[in-house]
Amino acid sequence: MTYRALGSTGARVSEVGFGAWAIGGDAYGKVERGDALRALARAESFGCNLVDTASVYGDSELVIGEFLRGRRDRWVLATKYSGQPQGMTxxxxxxxxxxxTEAVDLYQIHWAPRGAQEQLYEELYALKRAGKIRWTGVSLYSTADIDYLLSCQRIDVVQVAFSLLDPQPLLGRLRALAAVGAGVLVRSCLKCGFLTGKFAAEAVFHDPHDQRSRWSRREIASTARKAQHFAFVARECGSMTLGAARYPLSFGEVSALLLGTKTEAQAAFNFGEVPGGVLAPEVLRQVQIVQRRLRPSWIGSRLWPRLEHLWRRRP
Ligand SMILES: NC(=O)c1ccc[n+]([C@@H]2O[C@H](COP(=O)([O-])OP(=O)(O)OC[C@H]3O[C@@H](n4cnc5c(N)ncnc54)[C@H](OP(=O)(O)O)[C@@H]3O)[C@@H](O)[C@H]2O)c1
Incomplete structure (x- = not known):
């Protein structure tokens, strides 16, 4: 395993962290508790020391609580406040x-509050002063989110989607985030499995516990077709999964990649094979050319992400 600095926090985290949405059992289908525990143990055996969860990820926090018994000090534990009505504290x-556990290492607000919700940052800072959390974090969706945080908040770590298919908003703000010492956690680099090469445009998800069953046919087909444009990355790296995971790791400003993992076999690959490699400069140049070609129109780039975001936030 290779380790990287988590911004200015002083912590060193495994460059591949355990994304624990899937083991909650309501994101990518039901997962047996034993399988989830074995996946976490396998990740640890390869040196993974970072896990990211949220209380809205089904049973994920309960599984992690069980797993961390007797080994809490070996892990950097990240979870989130997702706007529950009883309040953050x-x-x-x-x-x-x-x-x-007595305290969480990284506590992230699940979106970037603004306007009337800005007092949430004060509550987050108060939790840090009280020692209930070690570092503050925010999960971000847009360039406007990042610019807002950079202009007026003191956040230790940000979490942003970043993949071959979604280079923005992170790519345009990586240097600015590094300049203020923010740790950068990357999520969704496999695009929910579509950047592993295993789903065709006609893929159908029947399981109601799989969030992909709520994707429209248009969204599935277009994501699978766009992923095919990066077949050359698979040829260069030996597999699409490896290339897609190593894309974010090719940027030194990224602290860690959160790979969504739900089985022991996936853990063996994600933590055993992915770390320690980056894409060659020539491959990165080709990736950029394809990303420019796939860039959506003005309407597509501004309107569609908002509609998609609203759709995903539906209860
Ligand atoms: N707003 C937020 O803060 C937010 C949003 C989303 C995610 N996250 C965090 O980021 C993590 C990862 O994000 P993500 O779930 O969107 O996606 P991801 O890492 O892009 O995709 C994860 C899915 O890809 C498939 N997969 C994983 N490893 C594989 C392998 N080696 N071979 C083939 N398929 C593989 C698995 O699903 P199948 O096997 O079912 O295909 C897995 O659940 C989450 O667990 C969570 O911690 C945060």
Whole structure:
């Protein structure tokens, strides 16, 4: 395993972290508790020391709480406040019980609050002063989110989607984030499995516990077709999964990649094969050319992500 600095926090995290949405059992289909625990143990055996969850990820926090018993000090534990009506502080107390821990290392707001919600940052900073959390974080969706944080908040770590298919908004702001010492966690680099080469444009997801069953046929077909434009990355790296995971690792400003993992076999690949490699400069140049070609129109780039975001936030 290779380790990287988590911004200015002083922590060193495995460059591949365990994305624990899937093991909650309601994102990518049901997952047996034993399988989830074995996947986490396999990740640890390869040196993974970072896990990212949220209380809205089904049973994920409960599974992690069980797993961390007796090994809490070996892991950097990240979870999120997702806007629960009882408020951030009460939600965190509940999460500490589920996670069976005294404090969380990284506590992230699941979106970037603005306007009337800005007091949430004060509450986050107060939790840090009280020692309930070690570092503050925010999960971001847009360039406007990043610019807002850079202009007026003191956040230790940001979490942003970044993949062959979605280079923005992160690519345009990586240097600015590094300049303020923010740790950068990358999510969704496999585009929910579509950047592994295993799904065709006609793929159908029947399981209601798989969030991809709520994707439209148009979204599935277009994501699978766009992914095919990066077949050359698979040829260069030996597999599409490896190329897609190593794309974000090719940027030194990225602290870690959160790879969504739900089985022991995936853990063996994600933590055993992915770390320690980056894409060659020539491959990165070709990637950029394809990304420019696929760039959506003005309407597509501004309107579609918002509609998609609203769709995904539906309960
Ligand atoms: N707003 C937020 O803060 C936010 C949003 C999303 C995610 N996240 C975080 O980021 C993590 C990762 O994000 P993500 O779930 O969107 O996606 P991802 O890493 O792009 O995709 C994960 C899915 O890809 C498939 N997969 C994983 N490893 C594989 C392998 N080696 N071979 C083939 N397929 C593989 C698995 O699903 P199948 O086997 O079912 O195909 C897995 O659940 C999450 O777990 C969570 O911690 C945060």
């Amino acid at each position: 009460a939600t965190l107390e509940n999460q500490l019980r589920r996670l069976r």
